[in-house]
Amino acid sequence: xxxxxxxxxxxxxxxxxxxxxxxxxxxxxxxxxxxxxxxxxxxxxxxxxxxxxxxxxxxxxxxxxxxxxxxxxxxxxxxxxxxxxxxxxxxxxxxxxxxxxxxxxxxxxxxxxxxxxxxxxxx
Numbered sequence: 001x002x003x004x005x006x007x008x009x010x011x012x013x014x015x016x017x018x019x020x021x022x023x024x025x026x027x028x029x030x031x032x033x034x035x036x037x038x039x040x041x042x043x044x045x046x047x048x049x050x051x052x053x054x055x056x057x058x059x060x061x062x063x064x065x066x067x068x069x070x071x072x073x074x075x076x077x078x079x080x081x082x083x084x085x086x087x088x089x090x091x092x093x094x095x096x097x098x099x100x101x102x103x104x105x106x107x108x109x110x111x112x113x114x115x116x117x118x119x120x121x122x123x
Contacts, residue, residue: 002058003058004105004108007053008108009018009101012042012101012104012105013100013101015042015074015098016039016092016097016100016101016104017097019035019038019039019092022038023035025108027042030053032089032092032093035092035093036085036088036092036093038092039088039091039092040081040084040088041084043077043088044077044106045070045073045074045077045078046070046073046121047073048072048073048076048077048118049069049070049073049074050073050117050119051073051116052069052072052073052116052119053065053069053111054068055115055116056069060078068123070123071122072118072119072122075116075118075122076114076115076121076122077120078113079121080111085108087111088112090103091103091104093109
Protein backbone atom coordinates (compact mmCIF):
# COMPACT_ATOMS: atom_id res chain seq x y z
CA UNK A 1 0.00 0.00 0.00
CA UNK A 2 2.91 2.32 0.78
CA UNK A 3 4.40 1.88 -2.69
CA UNK A 4 0.99 2.26 -4.33
CA UNK A 5 0.26 5.43 -2.39
CA UNK A 6 3.63 7.00 -3.16
CA UNK A 7 5.63 5.77 -6.14
CA UNK A 8 2.80 4.37 -8.25
CA UNK A 9 0.37 7.14 -7.34
CA UNK A 10 2.85 9.70 -8.68
CA UNK A 11 4.29 8.00 -11.74
CA UNK A 12 1.28 6.23 -13.26
CA UNK A 13 -1.09 9.23 -13.58
CA UNK A 14 1.81 11.27 -14.98
CA UNK A 15 2.57 8.56 -17.54
CA UNK A 16 -1.09 8.22 -18.56
CA UNK A 17 -1.30 12.00 -19.06
CA UNK A 18 1.89 11.79 -21.14
CA UNK A 19 0.26 9.11 -23.33
CA UNK A 20 -2.76 11.39 -23.78
CA UNK A 21 -0.51 14.26 -24.90
CA UNK A 22 1.49 12.01 -27.24
CA UNK A 23 -1.37 10.14 -28.96
CA UNK A 24 -4.34 11.75 -30.68
CA UNK A 25 -7.63 11.42 -28.84
CA UNK A 26 -9.72 9.86 -31.57
CA UNK A 27 -11.44 6.55 -32.19
CA UNK A 28 -9.14 5.34 -34.95
CA UNK A 29 -7.85 1.82 -34.42
CA UNK A 30 -4.24 2.94 -34.92
CA UNK A 31 -4.53 5.56 -32.14
CA UNK A 32 -6.15 3.05 -29.81
CA UNK A 33 -3.39 0.53 -30.45
CA UNK A 34 -0.71 3.17 -29.89
CA UNK A 35 -2.19 4.10 -26.51
CA UNK A 36 -2.32 0.42 -25.58
CA UNK A 37 1.26 -0.17 -26.74
CA UNK A 38 2.54 2.79 -24.68
CA UNK A 39 0.80 1.37 -21.60
CA UNK A 40 2.30 -2.06 -22.27
CA UNK A 41 5.75 -0.49 -22.56
CA UNK A 42 5.32 0.94 -19.08
CA UNK A 43 4.03 -2.25 -17.45
CA UNK A 44 6.93 -4.29 -18.84
CA UNK A 45 9.04 -7.14 -17.41
CA UNK A 46 11.26 -4.65 -15.57
CA UNK A 47 8.20 -3.06 -13.92
CA UNK A 48 6.98 -6.52 -12.87
CA UNK A 49 10.43 -7.38 -11.46
CA UNK A 50 10.39 -4.10 -9.52
CA UNK A 51 6.92 -4.96 -8.20
CA UNK A 52 8.18 -8.39 -7.10
CA UNK A 53 11.16 -6.70 -5.45
CA UNK A 54 8.79 -4.53 -3.43
CA UNK A 55 6.81 -7.62 -2.39
CA UNK A 56 10.00 -9.34 -1.21
CA UNK A 57 11.32 -6.22 0.50
CA UNK A 58 8.17 -5.43 2.47
CA UNK A 59 7.69 -9.11 3.33
CA UNK A 60 11.14 -9.15 4.93
CA UNK A 61 12.43 -11.67 2.39
CA UNK A 62 15.55 -9.68 1.58
CA UNK A 63 17.64 -12.77 0.74
CA UNK A 64 15.16 -13.57 -2.04
CA UNK A 65 15.84 -10.26 -3.81
CA UNK A 66 18.07 -11.54 -6.60
CA UNK A 67 18.57 -11.09 -10.33
CA UNK A 68 16.16 -14.02 -10.72
CA UNK A 69 13.32 -11.52 -10.24
CA UNK A 70 14.12 -10.22 -13.74
CA UNK A 71 13.56 -13.69 -15.19
CA UNK A 72 10.29 -13.99 -13.26
CA UNK A 73 9.25 -10.57 -14.56
CA UNK A 74 9.98 -11.63 -18.13
CA UNK A 75 8.03 -14.89 -17.97
CA UNK A 76 5.19 -13.31 -16.04
CA UNK A 77 4.92 -10.55 -18.66
CA UNK A 78 5.14 -12.96 -21.60
CA UNK A 79 2.40 -15.29 -20.36
CA UNK A 80 0.23 -12.37 -19.28
CA UNK A 81 0.31 -10.48 -22.60
CA UNK A 82 -3.26 -11.36 -23.72
CA UNK A 83 -4.81 -10.30 -20.41
CA UNK A 84 -2.61 -7.24 -20.08
CA UNK A 85 -3.34 -6.15 -23.66
CA UNK A 86 -7.07 -6.39 -23.07
CA UNK A 87 -6.91 -4.60 -19.71
CA UNK A 88 -4.65 -1.82 -20.94
CA UNK A 89 -6.69 -1.39 -24.12
CA UNK A 90 -9.85 -0.85 -22.09
CA UNK A 91 -8.16 1.45 -19.59
CA UNK A 92 -6.43 3.60 -22.20
CA UNK A 93 -9.30 3.78 -24.67
CA UNK A 94 -12.56 3.48 -22.76
CA UNK A 95 -11.85 5.11 -19.40
CA UNK A 96 -11.59 8.93 -19.15
CA UNK A 97 -8.16 10.22 -18.08
CA UNK A 98 -9.60 11.37 -14.75
CA UNK A 99 -10.46 7.75 -13.84
CA UNK A 100 -7.54 5.90 -15.47
CA UNK A 101 -5.39 5.71 -12.37
CA UNK A 102 -8.30 4.23 -10.41
CA UNK A 103 -9.06 1.75 -13.20
CA UNK A 104 -5.40 0.87 -13.54
CA UNK A 105 -5.02 0.47 -9.76
CA UNK A 106 -8.03 -1.87 -9.70
CA UNK A 107 -6.63 -3.90 -12.60
CA UNK A 108 -3.19 -3.88 -10.95
CA UNK A 109 -4.66 -5.15 -7.69
CA UNK A 110 -5.91 -8.21 -9.54
CA UNK A 111 -2.63 -8.53 -11.39
CA UNK A 112 -0.65 -8.24 -8.14
CA UNK A 113 -2.09 -11.59 -7.15
CA UNK A 114 -0.86 -13.02 -10.45
CA UNK A 115 2.58 -11.39 -10.00
CA UNK A 116 2.90 -12.91 -6.53
CA UNK A 117 1.91 -16.29 -7.93
CA UNK A 118 4.37 -15.94 -10.80
CA UNK A 119 7.15 -17.14 -8.51
CA UNK A 120 5.29 -20.40 -8.02
CA UNK A 121 4.34 -20.66 -11.69
CA UNK A 122 7.66 -19.68 -13.30
CA UNK A 123 10.44 -20.28 -10.76
